[in-house]
Amino acid sequence: DVKVTQSSRYLVKRTGEKVFLECVQDMDHENMFWYRQDPGLGLRLIYFSYDVKMKEKGDIPEGYSVSREKKERFSLILESASTNQTSMYLCASAWGMAAEAFFGQGTRLTVV
Amino acid sequence: GEDVEQSLFLSVREGDSSVINCTYTDSSSTYLYWYKQEPGAGLQLLTYIFSNMDMKQDQRLTVLLNKKDKHLSLRIADTQTGDSAIYFCALSRWGQFYFGTGTSLTVIP
Numbered sequence: 001d002v003k004v005t006q007s008s009r010y011l012v013k014r015t016g017e018k019v020f021l022e023c024v025q026d027m028d029h030e031n032m033f034w035y036r037q038d039p040g041l042g043l044r045l046i047y048f049s050y051d052v053k054m055k056e057k058g059d060i061p062e063g064y065s066v067s068r069e070k071k072e073r074f075s076l077i078l079e080s081a082s083t084n085q086t087s088m089y090l091c092a093s094a095w096g097m098a099a100e101a102f103f104g105q106g107t108r109l110t111v112v
Numbered sequence: 113g114e115d116v117e118q119s120l121f122l123s124v125r126e127g128d129s130s131v132i133n134c135t136y137t138d139s140s141s142t143y144l145y146w147y148k149q150e151p152g153a154g155l156q157l158l159t160y161i162f163s164n165m166d167m168k169q170d171q172r173l174t175v176l177l178n179k180k181d182k183h184l185s186l187r188i189a190d191t192q193t194g195d196s197a198i199y200f201c202a203l204s205r206w207g208q209f210y211f212g213t214g215t216s217l218t219v220i221p
Contacts, residue, residue, distance in 0.1 A: 004154075031207055033209070035211075040120060040213060041213060042116075042118075042200065042211050042212055042213035042214050043155075043200065043211040043214075045208070045209075048208065050207060090154055090155065092155075092209070094207070094209070096207070097142075097204075097206060097207045099204075100143075100145070100157050100160065101155075101157075101202075101204075101209050102157075103147075103154035103155040103156070104154050105153055105154045106152075106153065106154050
């Protein structure tokens with residue numbers, strides 16, 4: 001079974017802190033994604049990566065950056081956390097151009 | 113991006129059928145998906161349909177695709193309390209996935 005693992009289920013951080021959200025997949029997928037999920041807004045794409053060291057901005061990249069140094073790991077970085085970044089963050093991975101996306105369990109981040 | 117729209121809420125009685133609807137704007141997607149999200153969890157793929165198909169049935173689930181109207185639906189027969197969750201419609205195009213807002217299904221015992 002494909003496994004996508006996010007490093008934390010719940011995080012509480014202070015405004016202005018630098019926050020790292022880690023995601024690891026074990027199926028050698030090329031494509032990895034970070035989404036945030038907010039009630040009534042569905043999933044919005046923050047960044048995606050289609051190869052090591054490659055990244056593309058999604059729909060809402062402002063305030064975020066990403067890192068993909070190894071194929072299996074895709075990190076989301078909040079350079080200076082703000083309260084409007086309180087949300088559920090979902091990582092996903094997929095193989096190829098049109099295959100199913102597999103999701104991690106999500107990280108609920110609260111910025112106070 | 114792609115616009116994918118769903119109703120936010122649906123309530124049904126246990127044993128009835130549920131129909132969750134989705135409309136989208138771009139018809140060039142290759143695959144269309146239905147994902148389920150249970151409370152506190154990530155998304156799990158329920159079923160998918162190729163864009164050249166009109167219907168797909170998988171046990172209690174029936175997916176209907178109307179390409180002319182750009183409308184996708186998911187029918188759950190004999191809905192159970194365990195079906196209570198958020199259901200997301202999604203499309204893929206060129207390796208990217210576009211999700212609807214999600215429909216929160218509540219099953220009333």
